[in-house]
Amino acid sequence: MLNDRVDAKEVSDASQLPYSQQISQTIVVTEAGDYTATLQVHGISFDTMTNAEIDGLNRTWLSAIHTALASPNHALWTHIVRTRQKDVLTHNEYDNEFSADFVKAYNQSLEGKDFFTNRLYLSPVYRLAGTQADRFGLRFASKKSEDYRELHEQAKEAAQRSVAVLQAALKRYHTRQLQSYSRDGGLHTEIGEFYAWLLNHRHSQVQLRPANLSRSLPLATLDFGEETVRIVNGASTTYAAVMAMTAPYTCESIDAKVHEKLLTADFEFVLSQSFTAIPRDAAERMLKAQQNRIESTASNEIQIADIKAALTNLQANKFKMMEHEWILVIYGSSLKELNHHVNDAITLMNEKSIQISRQNGGALIATFWSIFPGAFKHGRVRAMPISSLNMAKFFPLHNYPTGNRKGSQWGKPILVLSTESRNPYFLNLHVSRDRMAEQGIQLNMDDEDDPAVPAQKRQRKEVGNYYIIGGTGAGKTTLKVAMRAALKRRESRDNRPVKIFTLDKDYGEEIVMRAMGAQYFILEPGVPSGINFFQWDDTEETREMIYDVAKWAAQYDTRYELKPSEAIDLKKAISSVFDLPKADRRFGSIIHYLPSHETEYSLHQLLTRWCHNEDDPRASPYGWVLDSPVDRLNLNDSSAYGFDTTAVLKLGYAKTPLMRLITEKILRSAAGTPHVIDMAEAWALLADPLMGQFIDDKSRTIRKQDGILGLDAQNAEDVAESHLGQEFLNQFPTSFILPNSKARAEVYIDKLGLTPREFELVRTSSASDGSVLVKKGNESIMAKMNLTGMDNMLSVLSASTDNVMICRECIREFGPNPRDWLPRFYERRI
Structure with a gap:
């Protein structure tokens, strides 16, 4: 334990690290003269993909590996860093009390949850000398010779090429290269901050200084015991255990989801894997030796056939052999908690037929320091041979989507949803067109090209259009009005409040709109509509x-x-x-x-x-x-408006002109402000000639006015069979698909484009816990907005006919101000 001292721990932490200098914005050179860089990788949302899709992406990744690790000079470190997330909940000021109360209550329901995120990293390393013979020769080379300087320049260029190869091959995975940046008059390094996290188990800014980079990294005190590392950061102490894969291990039947359980674990860890290429002649000798051992000790024909096939494929250059070191560093706030996490990790890996063991003594120290990219000095004592086929599966770049914690062009995330993976999902409506392009999805959006428009207004705005599909009782209305209530912030990122316009049906949103202080118009047949467009501005x-x-x-x-x-x-x-x-x-x-x-x-x-x-x-x-004598459709006195269209949608003569006039008035009111136009049962409107054209046009152009178009439907068939087709649906890159046990594959898969796995999640998930498939392009996750226990809020968000009558009664008695009538409604609601 901690009292059992190991002499090697007395050596300073900085001396154990391999880094010399960061010589450019993105490249670090080690003391041994090796060059490395680091990419942070978003990853792919594998949980909603089929095995066939995963295998296809794995083949692309394998091709990148073969190029990036083309020679013994190339190496690659990969990391999964799972950390507990704090302060994930959104805190905003809202322009109405109901929104503030709802978000506060919702956040309180999540406060007891532990949230985690997984960060993925790739660190290619180019070694100045790839073989033992080359390294021996370098000892006698003149450090001042032209050849030596040329060798370094070539190594630097090779490292940069490795990064470029990985970035080009992994566009779908959304990579970002760590680099230096300026802050407070100094130059800081993201790469150094990544190394510092691995060392100190805490985030810290690392400033680039003339001194050795390794000396800038240690902040914590590391105390190595027999099988535990104590990490002391001021008054905070964390304990770490180091696990390694047990030799010998068979990886020929490895599953690309080998780490899926770890990605959902309820503890923090760093999973480091390093790979170095084995020359082909050495790999052949190794496989033949293994074949001879099997033939001399057993008559396992399957193993012999596997070895022969491997030799054939190796000679055909279908895969490469690698040295693979797998190291898992697990953290706990106490020794008891740490030991519990260690047992959990062993169990999780056992379920995947992978045996791991806790390191102790000198092996503990050597494996801990080996997690750092380019750290060859400690011998990589747990490295074992593996094929590149299985290397791709050991680090398949899988992850769970978390949304964008930084928010969107409208400010902070709307809400935080929970997930089965314990990752938070930061809900934003806007998506990045660049991100969609990386997924192979091109959005047909009209850009602002009018030179008369001021430059600051021509800036590229992202698209936030969405559609929601959910049957009666699935939670469709609750989901969309909850998002809408959370959008009613006092101001967005550019200090402009978001305006809300909703075309409602069956009074489903009447209570929540009135609770937010909105004006709510009910269109009734035979009663003057109050629309007089001849009294609008004469333009x-x-x-x-x-x-x-x-x-x-x-x-x-x-x-x-x-x-x-x-x-x-x-x-x-x-x-x-x-x-x-x-x-x-x-x-x-x-x-x-x-x-x-x-x-x-x-x-x-x-x-x-x-x-x-x-x-x-x-x-x-x-x-x-x-023919109303006076225009009473005033959309300038509030920031939220609702229109119940239940009756007029059934009247062909009224639906077309009224919807056209209302939407035109909405557009005039929304001009110059962020806004959402939401249409309930919009596919009934799409069948109308004027409204269909309006919706089709606005789906492409509303982004330019900083607007969002939202549509919903009860029946997926209505969406799938829209006469506007798939190209129209592509203008709605965000979709929310609610559970439906009666979902049909020919609609959800063939028409809506869900993957078989997404379809299965929709078909088998329960609607009672707020589950919803959130899909942005090809990225999706099953998330939850669980409002259990929030009965008052639910009575507002999901309006029953009885409660609508009670709401109107309360407003008649106590006036239209929600402060006066809403408490009474809570007392009387059903």
């Missing part, structure tokens, strides 16, 4: 919109087609109405400026149906839709 756009709506109204439910002469008459009539005093302008005035004909299909006669007639209401059955 060319307004006149064109009125012309389109009037033309549609004339042609509705008839065989009538507007003649060229009538088109001229209509435009003149529109101009004449705009010449009237504002108080006198209304749609009913338009017929006074059209030629009056007695024919059944005259423009005058057909538009009369839409103009209010007090004397004979039967002559104007549609007058309530367009």
Whole structure:
């Protein structure tokens, strides 16, 4: 234990590290003259992929390995760093009390959870001398000779090529090279900070200084016992155990998911693996020796056949042989906790038929220092031969998505979702088009190319469009209004509040919209709609919109087609109405400026149906839709608006013009501010000619106005069979798919593009715990927004018909201010 001292621990920590200097923004040279760099890798969301997909990606990774480790001069260190995450919850100021109360309650429900994240790293190393003979020759080389300097320059270039090869091959995995950066007048190094984390088990800034880089890294005191390392950071003490894979180990049948259990472990660790290429002639001798041993000691025909096949493939250059060292450093806050974690790790690896053992004595020290990229001085005592085929599976770059903790162009993440992997998922609606391109997905988005637009407004904005699919009771409405409530921050990243506009159905969002202080409009057949577009600003756009709506109204439910002469008459009539005093302008005035004909299909006669007639209401059955005397659709007094469209969606004559006018007014109100336009059961609107065109256009262009378009549907079939097709769905890179035990593969896989594994998760997951498949391009994760115990909040977020009536009753009694009526609603709700 810790009292059993090992002499080697007296040597200073810095002297055990291999690093000399960081000689460029990205390259570090070791004391031995080797060159290394480090890539941080996002990884792929393997948990929602099929085995066939994983195998295909593994082949790409294998090809990169063969190129990056082309000679004995090449080596590669890989790391998985699993750390406990603190302060993951979002803390914002909101523009209404309900949003603030909801997010506070939701965050409190997560406070007891332990969250972890996995960070993946690749560190290629190019050795100045790859073989023992080369290293022996370097001892006698003149350090000042031109040849020696040329050798170093070639090594540096080779290291840079290795990085370039890996980055090119791993675009899908989203790599980022660690480099130096400026802060507070000094030059700091991300690479050094990565090394410092491995050493000190804590994050620290590392400033580049003229002194040896290794000397800048130690901050903690390391005390090596017989089988435990004590790491002291000031008043904080952490204990570490070092595990290694037990020899001999058979890896010919290794699974690419060999570490999947570790990636979800409830303890912190660093998994370091290092690989060095074995020359082919040496690899052949090794395999033949192994074949001779098997043939002389056993008659295992399967093993003999495997060796012969390996020899054939090696000679055909289908794989390479590597020296592989597997080291797992496990951390605990106490010796008891550490020992518990060690037992858990042994069990997790045993489930994958991998035997690991705890290191002690000198092996503990040697293996600990071997986790550092380029650390050859400690002999890599646990290294054993492995094929490149299995190397690719030992580090397949698997990970669980965590979203973007930094947030989006609108500021911090909306909410944090929990996952089975214990990783937090930082929910943002926006996605990076560059990230989509890395996945092979091209978004058909219109860029702002108008030179009249100020440069700062032409900056590239990312797309945040989304759609939600979930049947009755699956939690579709709860999910989307919870996101919406959390979006109602006092200000976004550029100090502008987000405006919310929702086209609701069946009053499902009425309570939450009113609770957020929104204005909520209910459109009822026969009751004047309160929309008078002739009282809007007189612009060319307004006149064109009125012309389109009037033309549609004339042609509705008839065989009538507007003649060229009538088109001229209509435009003149529109101009004449705009010449009237504002108080006198209304749609009913338009017929006074059209030629009056007695024919059944005259423009005058057909538009009369839409103009209010007090004397004979039967002559104007549609007058309530367009001919309101005063425009009451004011979208300038709040930052949130809801429109219940339940009744009008069933009326073909009302749906098209009202939806077109409402969305036009929304766009004018939203101009210049971040905004969300959300449409419930939007696929019913897509079938409408005017609304279908509007939604299709806005899916590509709303990004330029810093807006987001959100659609939802109960039936996946409605989405899959939309006449706008797959190209339209591609404009919605974020999707939320709720559990559905009746989901059909021909819809979810063939039409919506889910993988078989994603489909299986949707089909078998429970809706009762808030599960939802969050999919951004090809990256997806099954996450949870569990609102169990938040009954008051749920009664607002998921409105039943009874509770809608209670809400309206409370507002009638106590007024429209949520501070007055919402507490009463909580008392009376069902």
